[in-house]
Amino acid sequence: MTSAYTTLTTFFHAHRTTAAQISILPSPSPSILISTPHLGIPKQCLISAFTHARTVFSSADDDPTTLLDATTILILAASEHLTAINTRKRLLLSSQHSPSEELVLLESFLTSPLPRHNKSPLLWAHWKWVVATFALGPGLYQELEVVQRSADVHPRNYYAWDYARRVVIARGEVVGEETVEMHLRFCWRHAADVGVWMFLGFLLERVRDCVVVERVLEEVMRFCDVAPGHESLWCFVRTFIGKLMEPEARGRLVGMLEGWIGEEVVGEEREKEKRLEERALRWVERFGIKE
Amino acid sequence: TLYVEKHVAYIQSLDTRKDSLDYWLTEHLRLSGVYWGLTALCLLNRPDGLPREDTIAYVKSCQHKSGGFGANPGHDAHMLYTVSAIQILAIEEALDTIDRDHVARWISGLQQENGVFAGDEWGETDTRFLYGAMNCLSLLGKLDVIDVEKAVDYVLACQNHDGGFGMAPGAESHAGQIFTCVGALAIAGKLDKIDKDLLADWLCERQLPNGGLNGRPEKLEDVCYSWWVLSSLAMLGRLHWIDGESLVRFILRCQDGEGGGIADRPGDMVDVFHTVFGVAGLSLLGYQGLEEVDPVYCMPRKVTKKIL
Numbered sequence: 281m282t283s284a285y286t287t288l289t290t291f292f293h294a295h296r297t298t299a300a301q302i303s304i305l306p307s308p309s310p311s312i313l314i315s316t317p318h319l320g321i322p323k324q325c326l327i328s329a330f331t332h333a334r335t336v337f338s339s340a341d342d343d344p345t346t347l348l349d350a351t352t353i354l355i356l357a358a359s360e361h362l363t364a365i366n367t368r369k370r371l372l373l374s375s376q377h378s379p380s381e382e383l384v385l386l387e388s389f390l391t392s393p394l395p396r397h398n399k400s401p402l403l404w405a406h407w408k409w410v411v412a413t414f415a416l417g418p419g420l421y422q423e424l425e426v427v428q429r430s431a432d433v434h435p436r437n438y439y440a441w442d443y444a445r446r447v448v449i450a451r452g453e454v455v456g457e458e459t460v461e462m463h464l465r466f467c468w469r470h471a472a473d474v475g476v477w478m479f480l481g482f483l484l485e486r487v488r489d490c491v492v493v494e495r496v497l498e499e500v501m502r503f504c505d506v507a508p509g510h511e512s513l514w515c516f517v518r519t520f521i522g523k524l525m526e527p528e529a530r531g532r533l534v535g536m537l538e539g540w541i542g543e544e545v546v547g548e549e550r551e552k553e554k555r556l557e558e559r560a561l562r563w564v565e566r567f568g569i570k571e
Numbered sequence: 572t573l574y575v576e577k578h579v580a581y582i583q584s585l586d587t588r589k590d591s592l593d594y595w596l597t598e599h600l601r602l603s604g605v606y607w608g609l610t611a612l613c614l615l616n617r618p619d620g621l622p623r624e625d626t627i628a629y630v631k632s633c634q635h636k637s638g639g640f641g642a643n644p645g646h647d648a649h650m651l652y653t654v655s656a657i658q659i660l661a662i663e664e665a666l667d668t669i670d671r672d673h674v675a676r677w678i679s680g681l682q683q684e685n686g687v688f689a690g691d692e693w694g695e696t697d698t699r700f701l702y703g704a705m706n707c708l709s710l711l712g713k714l715d716v717i718d719v720e721k722a723v724d725y726v727l728a729c730q731n732h733d734g735g736f737g738m739a740p741g742a743e744s745h746a747g748q749i750f751t752c753v754g755a756l757a758i759a760g761k762l763d764k765i766d767k768d769l770l771a772d773w774l775c776e777r778q779l780p781n782g783g784l785n786g787r788p789e790k791l792e793d794v795c796y797s798w799w800v801l802s803s804l805a806m807l808g809r810l811h812w813i814d815g816e817s818l819v820r821f822i823l824r825c826q827d828g829e830g831g832g833i834a835d836r837p838g839d840m841v842d843v844f845h846t847v848f849g850v851a852g853l854s855l856l857g858y859q860g861l862e863e864v865d866p867v868y869c870m871p872r873k874v875t876k877k878i879l
Binding site (some may be wrong): 366563 | 734
């Protein structure tokens with residue numbers, strides 16, 4: 281019978297150029313399930329593989345392939361395994377490992393439905409380091425797409441959205457309308473995700489055209505009709521209205537909000553939404569820029 | 572009730588579980604685990620809960636030639652584990668058993684042009700590491716080896732329009748990052764530079780109807796945020812803005828009354844990370860029988876007062 285360690289390392293060897301979709305299977309599951317690109321690992325198998333990987337890693341064996349295999353499994357079992365990640369950096373720098381293959385493995389970790397890997401600060405920093413060190417240059421949209429897939433499997437993904445900011449900043453101060461539209465489409469499907477809304481705020485701050493900015497803000501505010509009760513949406517809206525808009529535009533949107541608050545509402549859901557709107561208005565009145 | 576004896580027993584048992592998988596799966600953060608356990612024991616009034624000589628020897632075995640500390644022997648040096656090392660030695664009154672200048676030099680080498688700190692030679696930067704550097708160096712009495720003004724400037728550049736702070740300029744506000752930024756400013760004596768009411772308002776919005784605190788809007792309550800949010804409010808002088816009583820009740824509900832330890836929320840599995848932050852939160856809230864905690868350092872106030 282093949283050990284879990286061997287099955288897993290063989291899988292990763294066979295998938296050096298396509299990202300895998302990895303998940304941990306609930307117990308009790310009999311064996312590792314493979315249906316490319318899907319890899320399902322029972323917890324027991326991961327533990328068994330980790331135990332062997334640890335022994336290998338602690339030994340004096342410094343054969344590159346062995347180290348790559350062992351560190352892959354260590355990181356799979358413990359996303360914040362700093363020393364395993366650093367070992368891979370050293371192998372990359374001494375040309376004993378391929379940077380593009382490293383990005384494929386990282387893409388697997390960052391976009392798979394695993395509990396920790398997709399939001400890992402170390403793994404996002406490692407991705408950033410590989411891209412920068414080897415000038416691999418995926419384009420803006422490709423990088424943002426990886427962020428989105430990561431955010432899909434892990435909502436409110438702090439390190440993913442910070443990486444998205446660095447990617448945008450590296451490409452200049454101004455953001456185009458198409459980038460905003462692309463992200464807005466993602467917002468509609470993730471109304472409860474504060475990371476998604478705050479990134480919209482980050483993008484809008486860098487849009488030169490205030491007509492576009494006001495249009496987007498109004499669109500988001502009206503969205504609460506179909507997605508009521510989202511505190512994150514209102515945190516984004518109130519901050520932007522209060523601190524980042526031209527006085528006239530702010531006046532128009534505040535007026536719209538006051539109008540809604542003045543209306544009668546029926547039902548628990550609408551009551552909750554109204555309270556969020558009232559709180560947002562109070563925040564703007566209290567903390568907003570005063571002319 | 573706080574199950575003091577159960578928590579003490581739970582923490583003391585952690586090092587004995589070398590046959591348990593969790594022990595090896597967390598090897599890469601062991602030194603921080605010891606800091607979390609030791610601090611919790613001190614706050615629970617068991618400062619001798621871990622064997623002093625063994626603990627000091629263990630910490631020293633984690634130090635690299637460079638001066639920095641790794642999470643366990645054989646693990647690479649990093650700011651996070653260096654901070655834990657210094658905090659443990661400070662609590663054990665053993666800072667003189669290491670070469671302070673050596674550690675300080677390693678830390679100062681990690682400060683970047685713009686004032687922030689990297690975690691290690693590989694360059695990941697984050698306000699967590701900036702706070703770590705300030706925490707560590709102030710305990711060592713060596714803040715002068717870094718450019719504090721630049722560090723403060725960087726922190727201020729991380730302030731957002733909602734009053735919060737992120738991991739870098741422009742990053743989203745997050746209770747954990749807020750703790751690191753407010754803590755760094757507190758150590759530098761520059762809390763007057765920020766809008767405290769605005770930030771405290773954001774922090775108070777973290778409290779949920781069940782009394783627990785979350786880290787960002789629309790997230791679940793988590794005991795560790797009882798620390799990050801609460802200590803930030805304490806440093807801002809606005810601890811009373813939160814409903815302390817319902818928070819105490821929430822933290823107590825997160826305990827495991829059988830095996831000891833505290834979990835992120837009621838019914839979940841416990842770990843030493845949530846145990847220390849639950850106990851520290853209770854201490855800040857004035858829960859009877861606990862040692863006073865220092866909100867800037869998450870260490871016994873007795874210890875920090877003596878050193879600083």
